[in-house]
Amino acid sequence: MSAEVAAAVAQAHRRDWAQVFAATAALTRDLDLAEECTQDAYLQALQTWAHSGIPDRPGAWLTTTARNRAMDVLRRESVQRRALPLLVSDTSVPGPEDGLVDDDRLRLVFTCCHPALSRAAQVALTLRLVCGLSTAEVARAFLTREATMAARITRAKKKILGARIPYRVPAPEQLAERVGAVLEVVHLIFTTGHTAPVGAHLIRRDLVDSAIGLARILHLLMPNDAEVSALLALLLLIDARRETRVSAGGRLLLLSEQDRARWDAGLIGEGVGLLTDALRRRPPTRYAVEAAIAAVHAEAPSWPDTDWSEIVALYDVLRQLWPSPVVELNRAVALGLRDGPQAGLEVLAPLLADPALATYSYLSAARADFLRQLHRWTEAAAAYEEALALTDNDVERAFLTERLGEIQTHREARTDEK
Numbered sequence: 001m002s003a004e005v006a007a008a009v010a011q012a013h014r015r016d017w018a019q020v021f022a023a024t025a026a027l028t029r030d031l032d033l034a035e036e037c038t039q040d041a042y043l044q045a046l047q048t049w050a051h052s053g054i055p056d057r058p059g060a061w062l063t064t065t066a067r068n069r070a071m072d073v074l075r076r077e078s079v080q081r082r083a084l085p086l087l088v089s090d091t092s093v094p095g096p097e098d099g100l101v102d103d104d105r106l107r108l109v110f111t112c113c114h115p116a117l118s119r120a121a122q123v124a125l126t127l128r129l130v131c132g133l134s135t136a137e138v139a140r141a142f143l144t145r146e147a148t149m150a151a152r153i154t155r156a157k158k159k160i161l162g163a164r165i166p167y168r169v170p171a172p173e174q175l176a177e178r179v180g181a182v183l184e185v186v187h188l189i190f191t192t193g194h195t196a197p198v199g200a201h202l203i204r205r206d207l208v209d210s211a212i213g214l215a216r217i218l219h220l221l222m223p224n225d226a227e228v229s230a231l232l233a234l235l236l237l238i239d240a241r242r243e244t245r246v247s248a249g250g251r252l253l254l255l256s257e258q259d260r261a262r263w264d265a266g267l268i269g270e271g272v273g274l275l276t277d278a279l280r281r282r283p284p285t286r287y288a289v290e291a292a293i294a295a296v297h298a299e300a301p302s303w304p305d306t307d308w309s310e311i312v313a314l315y316d317v318l319r320q321l322w323p324s325p326v327v328e329l330n331r332a333v334a335l336g337l338r339d340g341p342q343a344g345l346e347v348l349a350p351l352l353a354d355p356a357l358a359t360y361s362y363l364s365a366a367r368a369d370f371l372r373q374l375h376r377w378t379e380a381a382a383a384y385e386e387a388l389a390l391t392d393n394d395v396e397r398a399f400l401t402e403r404l405g406e407i408q409t410h411r412e413a414r415t416d417e418k
Helices: 003-028 031-052 058-076 104-112 119-130 135-142 146-162 172-194 205-221 226-239 265-281 286-299 308-321 325-339 341-353 361-373 377-389 394-417
Strands: none
Touching: 003 031, 003 058, 003 104, 003 119, 003 205, 031 058, 031 146, 104 119, 104 172, 104 205, 119 135, 119 146, 119 172, 119 205, 135 146, 172 205, 172 226, 205 226, 226 265, 226 286, 265 286, 286 308, 308 325, 325 341, 325 361, 341 361, 361 377, 361 394, 377 394
């Protein structure tokens, strides 16, 4: 097998998995069989493309191959399968009116994110079936054992069948209330990949790319939904900084240290355009405000030119739309960057008692940095040690360890002066 074929199959997996799987599931109405046939199609591609060449339309080739494999299985096992529970087909339940969004990929996303499933199950199924991650990769994203994740995914599939959850896009009157859950799942996948909770790398590129791919699918199929546009804008504006977040030597680079000339201008332009369009369509929503904050950073020519007053004002809006301890923390950091470290510490103080942030390393890290700026070395060291104890990502741990070493050097120097 040539490297060219392997690269083509890998690219087709990233780009086309959702469409191939969804089209196959629409035929089989059996998630396990659809998954098996889709995997078989990719394995067959590795062998066939090496001899016959890479097709002009790899996704179409894979979809045809997977569906042909599925039809063979269905014909062979037709009698046995008549007694098995299957997905409720799109035609058996009233669906969207003609002319509205109707796509196999969207059916799959909404099925995986059905409200009858827990949020954890929604995310796990979406990562496994829509994004095409292996069960082991999904388990790593959840920081759990592979066997545990395999059981969770199996239970979720069984619940879809047992509860007769329809394989369909919600009816128009349900779409607005259902799309929110889908967007939350996509956002969670992105944030998990943007800064991996554990591991040797800061970024889980597979998760980031999967989330952006899902957001693009949703926007392609729901182009007039302002909240979908806003979420895609948010993800693009943040991901535009991807290549500058870690130095060539593997060190974490803060926003103030990043080379803005290397930020992806194309993604920034696309994100700002999507955000502008979303804000024209409806009043600001959670994702639109978050995207606006990201846009302020993206459009600032340098770190000193960042408009912290605007960012604080946007966080004031966001805390009304989406009250959250994390929003309060981010607002406190922005306020400290605007008004100084002492002001930041004072706003952070009430958050120390919030149980939702008890194990959130970024609270300790933010407090440590403000204390460092105030030369309160002993308190800063304790805060950095606390942040280290709550951090499992190797890149973040290395950065915090470096900062802690600097603090300890300052403490020793002060002791020597005495």
